Amino acid sequence: MPSATETATETAAGTSGTSVIRARGLRKHYGDFHAVQGIDLDVTPGECFGLLGPNGAGKSTTMRMLAGVSQRTAGELSIMGIDPEEDGPAVRAHLGVVPQQDNLDEELTARDNLLIYGRYFGLPYSYLKPKSLELLEFAQLTDKADTKADALSGGMKRRLVIARALVNEPQLLLLDEPTTGLDPQARHILWDRLYRLKERGTTLVLTTHYMDEAEQLCDRLVVVDGGQIMAAGTPQALIREHASREVLEVRFGTDRNEAAAEVLRAETRVHRIEVLPDRVLLYGDRADELQDAVTALAEAGRVTAPVTALTRRASLEDVFLILTGRTLVD
Ligand SMILES: Nc1ncnc2c1ncn2[C@@H]1O[C@H](COP(=O)(O)OP(=O)(O)OP(=O)(O)O)[C@@H](O)[C@H]1O
Numbered sequence: 001m002p003s004a005t006e007t008a009t010e011t012a013a014g015t016s017g018t019s020v021i022r023a024r025g026l027r028k029h030y031g032d033f034h035a036v037q038g039i040d041l042d043v044t045p046g047e048c049f050g051l052l053g054p055n056g057a058g059k060s061t062t063m064r065m066l067a068g069v070s071q072r073t074a075g076e077l078s079i080m081g082i083d084p085e086e087d088g089p090a091v092r093a094h095l096g097v098v099p100q101q102d103n104l105d106e107e108l109t110a111r112d113n114l115l116i117y118g119r120y121f122g123l124p125y126s127y128l129k130p131k132s133l134e135l136l137e138f139a140q141l142t143d144k145a146d147t148k149a150d151a152l153s154g155g156m157k158r159r160l161v162i163a164r165a166l167v168n169e170p171q172l173l174l175l176d177e178p179t180t181g182l183d184p185q186a187r188h189i190l191w192d193r194l195y196r197l198k199e200r201g202t203t204l205v206l207t208t209h210y211m212d213e214a215e216q217l218c219d220r221l222v223v224v225d226g227g228q229i230m231a232a233g234t235p236q237a238l239i240r241e242h243a244s245r246e247v248l249e250v251r252f253g254t255d256r257n258e259a260a261a262e263v264l265r266a267e268t269r270v271h272r273i274e275v276l277p278d279r280v281l282l283y284g285d286r287a288d289e290l291q292d293a294v295t296a297l298a299e300a301g302r303v304t305a306p307v308t309a310l311t312r313r314a315s316l317e318d319v320f321l322i323l324t325g326r327t328l329v330d
Contacts, residue, residue: 050221096165155186287311
């Protein structure tokens, strides 16, 4: 029987012949610290592929190797058929990169940020002039063309960074934490832009520690922790494989969760129980049945009456918790 890691690796690698990204045994060591510990990836054309994991999981380090801006310690890597360490310029010509931190020229207008960036690629002004207008429209920033970047909102800046990364019409767009720090509305606008890019056939690879972002956007993803792939697949398959259909979240009150979980483990038909400092998560096919069981046990005095009880669908957050015993966002 294959180990969990072997299974994860097989699924991550997929079966498609043509890969936009192919990585085998990718490693990055900083002295004695192993930030990325042997990652295999196959990203196929036109898909949105995610790296989901908490802070410090090694997602940005992996992205930097994919973008060819950080040398790998070991492993094989091919981006659109080319090893970025052998021919970085050839890879970068077809690659767009959205870094974790916005690095716009704050003193320049939105339009000039696009024009200047395009000049770094050696693109002629005759191409860049209409292209910048098209990109501003795509980023819903046409009315901000002459506004300095430092006067834009966080969501607008993020959209401008994405527009800038599209100046060379890349086949592959790498996005490191595209919506971290944005409010819900700004995130939704950004997700919509990324959908549109995918519809146009651009391959997207993104890192995130938001499970809703991964569920909304990603066709396939890997769950990363401690520099390793813990699991891989479509969001639905990961939830099916590792969690259950529904979850009941119960708060029994401080210091009472562990004792209640003991009783629930023994006396309900729950698939799995996870105990967090502030709540107990009960996994099963029917959360309402679990809730009835908890109510009956509380009425019989076997557990404390819950302070709150919430039923919901299982998510990638649950997958991460079950795989690692920790939550994605601490
Ligand atoms: N230049 C460096 N030197 C030493 N350690 C580093 C360096 N860059 C990253 N690390 C460490 O490698 C680990 C992985 O970092 P990385 O930035 O890839 O994580 P991440 O999953 O992207 O999380 P985050 O969302 O916080 O950026 C962390 O423990 C980080 O401290």
